[in-house]
Amino acid sequence: MKYSFRQLEVFLAAAHFQNITRAAESLSMSQSAASSALKELENQFDIQLFDRVGKRLQLNELGRLYRPKVESLLAQAGELEQAFSKHSEIGALKVGATLTIGNYLAVGVMAQYMNTPTHPRVSLEVANTSTIARRVRDFELDIGLIEGEIQAAELEMIPWREDNLVAFCAPQHPLAKQRSLTDDDLRAATWIMREEGSGTRQSFERGMHGLLPDLNILLELEHTEAIKRAVEAGLGIGCLSQVCLADAFKRGSLVPLTVPEHRKFDRQFYFILHKQKYRSAGIDRWMELCRAL
Structure with a gap:
């Protein structure tokens, strides 16, 4: 075999850090040893895996092609090594x-x-x-x-x-006493929402199709607990997964709201x-x- 696993480890570390010094540190190697291992790997096959710009290493087209193959090979080798040493097939x-x-x-x-x-x-x-x-x-x-x-x-x-989003509010909120909400209620409400880029926000916007430009979003928060606390404090209403609301509904600190039937908040x-x-x-x-x- 013309290459070693160590050379492949250096290749992956260099691809990740884009810097041979940081790659060497992550593998507990000297910078010169890591640089030599990478150079030997390329020289043995007369290839170049990186574009070198100063101290920065940038994977080129060939490097990007081989990276997933190297990743897969080392993962299998690591699992085999752990099975040999710990007699276990399940690893970190x-x-x-x-x-x-x-x-x-x-x-x-x-x-x-x-x-x-x-x-x-x-x-x-x-x-x-x-x-x-x-x-x-x-x-x-x-x-x-x-x-x-x-x-x-x-x-x-x-x-x-499967999962479902549930609209909710504090027990003292005016909407808490309504049996079901209308689209006009949703437009008039003040919302505390998850941030753009989250799966919850994506599902909420799909369910609110046609109403989005009219919604009054007061806060966008990255954490579900922060949203629940804000709603409990009466700042507005929210919409989160049933998974994270179950305990609050049991305690009565939050109450579910029934949205119009055509508003679908189911997801996967x-x-x-x-x-x-x-x-x-x-x-x-x-x-x-x-x-x-």
Whole structure:
């Protein structure tokens, strides 16, 4: 074999950091050793994987072509190494989840995944849909759990579970006593909303088609708990996933609102994977636990 796994690791680190010094630090190597490994890899096959501009390394067309293949090969090698050393097929996992899923569903799955004799580690990043999709696309996350639909040729979207958005208000809000709301009520209300780029906002705007230009949006917040507190304080009404409102409805600190029947707030949660990503036993186990919720 003309290349080593170490050379491939240097290639991926350099592609990620776009700087050989930072790539070397991430692999606990000297800068000269990392630079030599990358140079040897290119020289052995008489290829160039990066465009070099000063100290910056930018993947060229050939580098971008081979990056997913190298990522997949090293993932399989890492899983095999862990199986040899720990006698386990399930290894550490890097998971990304959107806010609703990350804050209300993923932590329970993490506990089950890590509760095995080998105690595999799970790192969880919580962000909005567009951020999670980008990090899965860049191989920075093994799998993403999202609540919005995306269009990305590199990513595979796998349906997970159904969800519904629910409009809600504080018990003392004037709309709390209405059996159902009209479109005029929705126009007149003051809204506390999730930010642009979130899956929740995407689903809300789809359900409010035709009313969007007329809505009075007072605040756009990135966190569901902040939205719930603002609504509890009487600043307006909100619309979030039933998953994150269930406890508040039970306590009576918030109350659901019935929107017109033609306003559809149903949606789908998805798993997202890079199409070139090696589907490890750990990823399969994670998806199995999620589906069992």
